[in-house]
Amino acid sequence: MKRKMLVAAVAAIVLCATLPVGAQVAAPLAGQTVTVLLPPWATLPKDMTDRFTKQTGIKLSLQTLGWDEIRTKIITASIAGSPPADVTEIDWSWVGQFGSSGWYEPLNATVDAATTKDLPATAIFTYDKKLIGIPYNNDFRLLIFNRQHLSAAGIAQPPKTLAELLADAKAIKDKGAVKFPIALPLSATEGTATAWYLLTKAFGGDLFDNKLKPLFTSPDSAGYKALAWEIDALKAGLIDPASTGLKDVEVQELFKNGQASFDVAGWAGNLSVYTDPSKSKVATVAEGALMPTLSGKTRTFGLPEAVGIPAASTHKEAAEVFVRWFVAPETQTESYTALGNLPTRTSVLKSLDDSGKLASGKALLAQAAVVEPLFKQGTPAWYPQFSSAVSTAINQAAKGQLTVDAAIKQIAAQAAEAQEQ
């Protein structure tokens, strides 16, 4: 009898020990909290997140960090083996590093074929056939200008070539409409580097060839001319000297306040913010135009952003529910209106334009049609190191510490060093 009781007690203990595990496997997603780490322009308004919670029962804990800081948080947490959040921002420029490090969960099964087709930028977030991020922000660059400043200087149409851009800026400055017409960041930050990449394309060239050898080292190359153009514009008083300390978001504030006429490396999604009277002083006069180039035939490149699920996340299923909701057509439409995130879904872009809700829709869609990737082969793992070298050298050149030639040589040397590692 005693033996039977002992066996029964042991069995009961074993069963009790397994109960919590069994309970976990069967736990519903409702009631779980998903932490979401996003930059300021993607942090959703409360009414949107409340609606998500009401629909799914999943609570959201939103964390906002600046774009430059968000990457650091992801890296420090990932290297320690802990999730920075259940869902995080993934920028196009991080794909090489994060993909090779294996820090993100493949999301190939999260989106179906129809969604993938509607989201052309998914190709940029695929590393080694693993989709590590679902794109939510269709950032590409175009020219955004202040119609009022152009009119004050007697200019009827926005510039189509770089020469016209310089001439228009000079005319606006001479008229006294604004002191520094061209808004361009020149600090040692990513926005400075991407602006140079855009101008390189505008000068008719590319950064690297198919074998990733630099194409910007020769004085008659597009990249060299692009940097010379920036420095010349600065010396001519067309760019604020204080730009050496300004990030891209700070330079955008200058444009929003009417202190600049041209947002040269303008974010496509920013048009909705610039034309919102509650957020911008130039709401009625801000317009988008095709990026001016040397030849007059526009070019631009894409810098999309995505959301991904860290491999160390402990709420992967709930996080997937959020990701699917975040890139759903209705959410993308609302995110564009509220935050200026240009939708990544082709269907949504078309729908917004058809209903007249896409600010400067004609220019946006025309520019979107010619978006190129910066790296045809996919973003390499050494890109962040290269980008840092670019922004550092441009910052030094802008401060007069390096000539254009020395800056280009420095960029090329550090690109070679980055590629070797």
Next chain:
Amino acid sequence: MTSEVVTSETASVNADTARTFNSDRWLGVAFVAPIVIVMGLLVFGPVLVTLWDSLHRIDPMRPGTPFIGVQNYRNLMSDANVLHAWLNTMAYVAFAVILETVGGLAAAILLNKISWGRRWLLAAVVLPWALPPVVNAIVWLWIYNPSYGLLNGILQSTGLIGSYHVWFNDRTTALLLVALVHVWRMLPLSAVILLAALQSIPAELYQAARLDGAGPFRSFSKITLPLISGGLAIALSQSTVFAFNLFDEAWILNGSSLDTRPVLVQVYMSAFQDLRFSYGMALSVLVMFASLLISLVYVLRVYRETRYD
């Protein structure tokens, strides 16, 4: 008989002594153990791990962590950005040590002389040190701002400058401005250390010096300086170490810009931007040795143990 009594008494005393000694020893160990454990886990352990890891290639983008010996250290010697960062750091150390020591001593002497309101003045002096470094740096970022900053506003209104100046466009000025923010925050610590040293000097020594005809300068050089040498060495050491570890001020005021980038920002960029962790570790080891070496110079050349009995 007597020798047996003596032997047993001696044995008893020896046994008591041994028991007391053993219990004292274990009590000492018990008191010291927590700090040894904490220091071991949080300081010495990580230092040893970092040293070991710096001899390997630790890069999350590449498989494995092979042993590479001193390759990281060799690469550091030829890295232009690292050399630039070292030069910047040396500038910060020079500025910080000189200004904090001279300023801290001046503040300490002033505080020592004041009898009425000293507590309030000390609180005001200590306030910059009490602020979080990031808050401190952001306040100064606003002051230095070219468009709406207080510095430009004051200088322009007094006619010292004709138009708003972008202070961080000149490398030397930028280094000095970053160093000044650091000094503003750390000078109170030097002042407090030196004040404590000053207050320990007996007043009779100065009275005797006056009677002997010594003026203020001779009193200062012959009495004050020698007798605060211990405090001075500590103040110099902490100034040096904190200047070597300068990060917040440079990062907030000028980001990763190379002209003000200190070596710790370079460590951060190597490790967390380029994901070259062992490379960053090797650089941090060099920083540790550099600051230790300079502190050792102070301890050996400046520190004097002072007793007044």
